[in-house]
Amino acid sequence: MTLRKTKIVATLGPASSSEEVLDRMIAAGVDVVRLNFSHGTAQDHIDRAALVREIARRRRRPVGVLCDLQGPKIRIGRFENDKIRLAPGDKFTLDADCKLGNQQRVGLDYPTLPTEVEPGAILLLDDGRVVMTVDAVHGNEIDCTVNVGGTLSNNKGINRKGGGLAAQALTEKDREDIKTAAALEADYVAISFPRSGADVQLARDLVRAAGGRASIVAKIERAEAIHALEEIIDASDVIMVARGDLGVEVGDAAVPGLQKRMIRMARTRNKLVITATQMMESMITSPIPTRAEVSDVANAVLDGTDAVMLSAESAAGEYPVEAISAMDRVCREAERADDDSQTFKPKDNRLFQRIDESIAMAALYTAEHLKVKAIASMTQSGAAVMWLSRSNTSVPIYALTPEKDTRRKLTLFRGVYPFRFDQTTDDRDEILEEAENELLKRGLVQDGDLILLTIGEPVGVSGGTNTLKIVKVGEHRKN
Numbered sequence: 001m002t003l004r005k006t007k008i009v010a011t012l013g014p015a016s017s018s019e020e021v022l023d024r025m026i027a028a029g030v031d032v033v034r035l036n037f038s039h040g041t042a043q044d045h046i047d048r049a050a051l052v053r054e055i056a057r058r059r060r061r062p063v064g065v066l067c068d069l070q071g072p073k074i075r076i077g078r079f080e081n082d083k084i085r086l087a088p089g090d091k092f093t094l095d096a097d098c099k100l101g102n103q104q105r106v107g108l109d110y111p112t113l114p115t116e117v118e119p120g121a122i123l124l125l126d127d128g129r130v131v132m133t134v135d136a137v138h139g140n141e142i143d144c145t146v147n148v149g150g151t152l153s154n155n156k157g158i159n160r161k162g163g164g165l166a167a168q169a170l171t172e173k174d175r176e177d178i179k180t181a182a183a184l185e186a187d188y189v190a191i192s193f194p195r196s197g198a199d200v201q202l203a204r205d206l207v208r209a210a211g212g213r214a215s216i217v218a219k220i221e222r223a224e225a226i227h228a229l230e231e232i233i234d235a236s237d238v239i240m241v242a243r244g245d246l247g248v249e250v251g252d253a254a255v256p257g258l259q260k261r262m263i264r265m266a267r268t269r270n271k272l273v274i275t276a277t278q279m280m281e282s283m284i285t286s287p288i289p290t291r292a293e294v295s296d297v298a299n300a301v302l303d304g305t306d307a308v309m310l311s312a313e314s315a316a317g318e319y320p321v322e323a324i325s326a327m328d329r330v331c332r333e334a335e336r337a338d339d340d341s342q343t344f345k346p347k348d349n350r351l352f353q354r355i356d357e358s359i360a361m362a363a364l365y366t367a368e369h370l371k372v373k374a375i376a377s378m379t380q381s382g383a384a385v386m387w388l389s390r391s392n393t394s395v396p397i398y399a400l401t402p403e404k405d406t407r408r409k410l411t412l413f414r415g416v417y418p419f420r421f422d423q424t425t426d427d428r429d430e431i432l433e434e435a436e437n438e439l440l441k442r443g444l445v446q447d448g449d450l451i452l453l454t455i456g457e458p459v460g461v462s463g464g465t466n467t468l469k470i471v472k473v474g475e476h477r478k479n
Contacts, residue, residue, distance in 0.1 A: 071192025
């Protein structure tokens with residue numbers, strides 16, 4: 001079976017909580033599960049993570065866990081009758097002091113909003129389905145005129161066109177949820193609405209203070225984040241192209257170009273990237289995706305995203321397993337179509353800063369020119385594998401590691417396939433021979449194939465890959 005290079009992230013929820021459904025989802029191809037901390041209790045998330053890992057252990061394949069923090073709630077309050085209907089031209093007031101809304105006004109879960117808008121500002125509610133212009137601000141009241149009407153119901157989100165809201169990326173709830181993420185040994189923690197590299201660094205510091213070792217995902221969903229994109233990418237391990245809120249703030253037409261730019265920037269800066277939001281939205285209620293959704297997923301794959309993500313499709317939809325299967329086959333087909341262009345090309349005038357980076361680039365160059373069957377990296381931290389995964393190559397990259405945390409983190413890396421490898425010796429040549437035999441035993445190579453093996457000396461030192469060996473499988477048995 002052809003290996004799929006692009007990884008699949010699936011959000012868990014009511015539709016995907018049972019052991020039977022989770023087992024089918026993992027069998028269908030889930031690489032990382034997303035726990036959405038906007039919903040559920042801490043214990044819910046701990047129990048789901050434990051169940052996922054138990055199923056993954058039984059299936060003998062690593063599955064990563066991503067904990068997605070809620071972030072600031074910039075939302076309206078509740079209505080007396082749960083919802084109202086607004087028409088263009090209606091006058092409507094957002095009132096921080098209002099307890100229960102009606103046809104003329106509604107409260108705010110974000111009480112400082114009146115201090116952050118001015119006459120002329122455009123507010124987009126419910127992902128832009130309802131649009132209002134601010135006429136005046138009086139104390140805690142924002143008087144508006146409805147530009148685009150529609151149904152407005154309880155607790156819908158508010159965005160300001162062009163950005164500019166000052167809500168902090170990490171709330172008190174997020175700080176408590178970080179402790180939960182550390183307790184369940186999350187592999188990734190995603191922060192919502194970061195505006196700067198400092199927001200990302202604060203999240204990392206809080207994760208480490210809680211005893212966690214998770215990598216940090218920065219969700220790019222604010223207009224301000226676009227202006228600080230380089231520093232946010234540099235501060236994070238992964239970025240998520242979160243197209244929902246981002247599209248509301250910058251305009252839907254700007255999103256495709258920004259998506260391509262972000263994927264390119266992340267890969268150039270040696271970071272991972274997840275493309276998310278409405279990738280197969282119709283599959284919430286349909287067993288098959290639309291042709292437009294198929295094209296959307298395929299284009300993200302062709303752009304080089306590390307992972308594509310399902311949200312409501314797998315969390316609350318009627319067809320969570322089918323959505324994963326559909327995403328799997330679309331990714332495979334897109335990768336097959338792209339095979340001819342995925343050849344490693346060394347970057348001119350590039351100065352390597354690390355030995356493991358230079359070993360990785362040498363391995364990729366050699367793999368393409370010798371047409372080797374596989375690259376196998378003996379790794380502790382996964383650092384060398386990260387370098388290997390940043391360049392396009394048609395050669396599968398196998399990460400052999402005794403570290404379970406490393407195996408789970410590598411589930412998000414494009415083109416990388418981690419599995420457990422416990423060497424029985426500290427002798428380099430004997431370890432490389434054991435690695436060759438492991439690939440052979442798993443049916444990944446056969447006698448006569450050329451493979452590349454990378455390892456670090458002294459053995460077992462994290463980040464110390466400094467050796468590349470070219471091997472013809474089975475040759476050592478003839479000597």
